[in-house]
Amino acid sequence: MNQEVVVTGLGAVTSVGIGKDEFWKNILTGKSGISEVTQFDTSKFKRHNAGEIKNFNTSDFIPENIAKFMGRASQFAIAATKSALEDSKLPIANIENEKLAVIIGTTMAEANVIDVSGRMFIKDEWDSITKQLLMNVFSPSIARNIGYFLKTKGENLLIPNACAAGNFALGYGFDLIRKGEIDFAIVGGADSLSRVAFQGFQRLYAMSPDVCSPFDKDRHGMLLGEGAGILILESLERAKQRNASIYAKVLEYGLSCDAYNMTIPSRIGIKKSMTKAIKNANISLCDIDYISAHGTGTVQNDKEESGAINEIFDDRKVAVSSIKSMLGHCMGAASALESIACCLAIKEDIVPPTINLKIPDPECDIDCVPNNARKIKVKTALNNGFAFGGNNCCVVLGKPCYS
Amino acid sequence: MGKRVVITGIGVVSPIGIGKNEFWKNLFAGQSGFRDITLFDTKDLKVKIAGEITNFNPKAILGEKGLLDLDRATLLLLSATKLALEDAGLKIDESNTYRTGVSVGTTFGSLHSISKFDRESLTEGPRYVNPIIFPNTVANSPASRISIKFQIKGFNSTISTGMSAALDAIDYANDFICLDKADTIVAGAVEDLSMQTFLGFYKLNYLSGLKNTSAAPLSCPFDNRRNGIIFSEGATTLILQDEEYAKKTGTVVYAEILGIGSCFDPAKFYKYNPKGYGMKKAMKKALKAAGLFPKDIDCVFANANSTKDADYIETKVIKDLFDEYAYKIHVIAVKSALGESFSVSGGFATIAALGALTKGILPPTINYKEKDKNCDLEYMPNKARNKEVSKIMINSFGPNGVCTSLIIGRYKS
Numbered sequence: 001m002n003q004e005v006v007v008t009g010l011g012a013v014t015s016v017g018i019g020k021d022e023f024w025k026n027i028l029t030g031k032s033g034i035s036e037v038t039q040f041d042t043s044k045f046k047r048h049n050a051g052e053i054k055n056f057n058t059s060d061f062i063p064e065n066i067a068k069f070m071g072r073a074s075q076f077a078i079a080a081t082k083s084a085l086e087d088s089k090l091p092i093a094n095i096e097n098e099k100l101a102v103i104i105g106t107t108m109a110e111a112n113v114i115d116v117s118g119r120m121f122i123k124d125e126w127d128s129i130t131k132q133l134l135m136n137v138f139s140p141s142i143a144r145n146i147g148y149f150l151k152t153k154g155e156n157l158l159i160p161n162a163c164a165a166g167n168f169a170l171g172y173g174f175d176l177i178r179k180g181e182i183d184f185a186i187v188g189g190a191d192s193l194s195r196v197a198f199q200g201f202q203r204l205y206a207m208s209p210d211v212c213s214p215f216d217k218d219r220h221g222m223l224l225g226e227g228a229g230i231l232i233l234e235s236l237e238r239a240k241q242r243n244a245s246i247y248a249k250v251l252e253y254g255l256s257c258d259a260y261n262m263t264i265p266s267r268i269g270i271k272k273s274m275t276k277a278i279k280n281a282n283i284s285l286c287d288i289d290y291i292s293a294h295g296t297g298t299v300q301n302d303k304e305e306s307g308a309i310n311e312i313f314d315d316r317k318v319a320v321s322s323i324k325s326m327l328g329h330c331m332g333a334a335s336a337l338e339s340i341a342c343c344l345a346i347k348e349d350i351v352p353p354t355i356n357l358k359i360p361d362p363e364c365d366i367d368c369v370p371n372n373a374r375k376i377k378v379k380t381a382l383n384n385g386f387a388f389g390g391n392n393c394c395v396v397l398g399k400p401c402y403s
Numbered sequence: 404m405g406k407r408v409v410i411t412g413i414g415v416v417s418p419i420g421i422g423k424n425e426f427w428k429n430l431f432a433g434q435s436g437f438r439d440i441t442l443f444d445t446k447d448l449k450v451k452i453a454g455e456i457t458n459f460n461p462k463a464i465l466g467e468k469g470l471l472d473l474d475r476a477t478l479l480l481l482s483a484t485k486l487a488l489e490d491a492g493l494k495i496d497e498s499n500t501y502r503t504g505v506s507v508g509t510t511f512g513s514l515h516s517i518s519k520f521d522r523e524s525l526t527e528g529p530r531y532v533n534p535i536i537f538p539n540t541v542a543n544s545p546a547s548r549i550s551i552k553f554q555i556k557g558f559n560s561t562i563s564t565g566m567s568a569a570l571d572a573i574d575y576a577n578d579f580i581c582l583d584k585a586d587t588i589v590a591g592a593v594e595d596l597s598m599q600t601f602l603g604f605y606k607l608n609y610l611s612g613l614k615n616t617s618a619a620p621l622s623c624p625f626d627n628r629r630n631g632i633i634f635s636e637g638a639t640t641l642i643l644q645d646e647e648y649a650k651k652t653g654t655v656v657y658a659e660i661l662g663i664g665s666c667f668d669p670a671k672f673y674k675y676n677p678k679g680y681g682m683k684k685a686m687k688k689a690l691k692a693a694g695l696f697p698k699d700i701d702c703v704f705a706n707a708n709s710t711k712d713a714d715y716i717e718t719k720v721i722k723d724l725f726d727e728y729a730y731k732i733h734v735i736a737v738k739s740a741l742g743e744s745f746s747v748s749g750g751f752a753t754i755a756a757l758g759a760l761t762k763g764i765l766p767p768t769i770n771y772k773e774k775d776k777n778c779d780l781e782y783m784p785n786k787a788r789n790k791e792v793s794k795i796m797i798n799s800f801g802p803n804g805v806c807t808s809l810i811i812g813r814y815k816s
Contacts, residue, residue: 118521147667156667158563160542200537255558259550262538389547
């Protein structure tokens, strides 16, 4: 009981790079993955930009005869899982074992499949919808497809907890290992761009016409992104036994629910999940060296999040950055990718920047590591994730030696 | 560690009744909940019946206010939750809200809304869609509405695993209580009957009455005539509590959660593994978690949903696992009366099992007429029976490979 849990593998599929090395290199140099959307026609929309992945070649990761049964989000997720497993050097015998669980978070699941079926539906072409397409509308498809592809045999869950889903998945994987129920977990999140999400976020929030500039005084709103982030979790005991290289230790996580509004964040709820995470991790406030912000770039979120951070940290200026400034908001993948960034920040003692910052906003009076990465000692990092429905999940990661 | 988890509240909205008493009464009486679909036009369809809840009036349960923007799945779930909270006599306030969480199993709960939203966008143009309905399109929207409506602030999670989602949400909740992250969890499940979901099953050829259109659709698990499912809708909510906490509040305890096992069977792509590897593993894991042997189980509330392969494989696996004892236990398929309600099916089965535990009556597998020589266990055909039972296994196995088994037992303090 009460196993310690560590991260031993990272896999990222993003608009700034496929694979954790390219992703991290570009994140640190402040490269933006934002471009004009090409997957669907945006001419009727007022906005046209997103963090779309342009150079993803499915067949690099998945044989074509299997890939055709999967939506884009599943393909991202499998690619990220494969790179994470390679990175962790976990033997096949451990993967095809009931002591390994697959827990994946998402917001829209296979929404680009819904785009296709929706169009057919309206044009009364329902008869031409194939079985394959329908199978993919079924949202458990992402976790299931990973399980099927890798022949995993343990628990297999899809947690559609929207924009903090990656953190929720990581948290539950952590719980199951800690309890001793499993030894290994493939956790993370995935989402693909879709017309329906593009439409929805545009109607719901301010969507920026050009770039995403969190914490900037003139920020114009969020941008969507897409991708997948996968982490391999295992018990410290197992990792030591097999001499695995360890990125970070999962110290704990904290959940809260605003119970306030479906789309407007609440400072009380945000603070609750952050303080709960720190308290559960049994560390003190001064131990936190870096915060990976939810930082969507909307006026409301950034103001409330900055306020919450300042109230909790009593105006001590912790380094806070939002990699959404480069990737856009990758929905279910967002917090998983941010957890990956935290692991790498801890491993290499450097924190990524918030790009596009021109004029600091007095209402966001935090140190947002503007425009340039910064070398600082990162013993522990806090990763914020806030979702639709006021569902908040903050994860605390620390150096492997941290106890 | 070593925490015990108990069930202290039951809420159900189903095609055979709203509220636990009506649900149990009709289930024991062998009533089924299938009727002509009224929610959408079935003119061009070969199958026109489903387990639709025709007498569902959300305002009667939830009051008049604040229901306008909610979709059917959300209304069903909120209603079941209200009933469960009342049943448990649970008041959520500042003193307990941060130690109370929500865990909901649903898979297609948002499909209707997402289709509606998409349709508006495509036909009316992007500028005319109603932004209020976009939050409904996200799968965790029904669960989030529970938190907003009942002011539950501990946490809020949704699990989408297909057919086993209700049990997986109970598993998630159970883990949270065992890890001392909450005292009380509202564990719900919901699936609504919408044209989109129905057409999905229709196109996938899952529905009874599609292959042989001369016969009316029939839900007859384990029976030789079985030829597919009847789709149905509903919502269930259970209040799960830490046993010590429940004791302190003095609430009535219906049963204890003894063990849950869940695993994935990757053998086939969207088909049950004929060898039943996953089903067997899930049942074994549940027994192990409960510290029980097969002979300790009094009856099994089966996953059987009236499809050829699911019912047969489950029978085979039960014989494998329970050995000669398999013929001595009762294997009951409540889907004969309730249909295949997908994510909520495990919730219906669990509430049926709670009825058996507390009332000492085993509900029947109805519509059972013609024996299938490969399915030869004791299925409790057509008539309920008085029998005291103390430990029940509940199975939920999805063709997507996720298999979960839950064992509940009579509570002794």
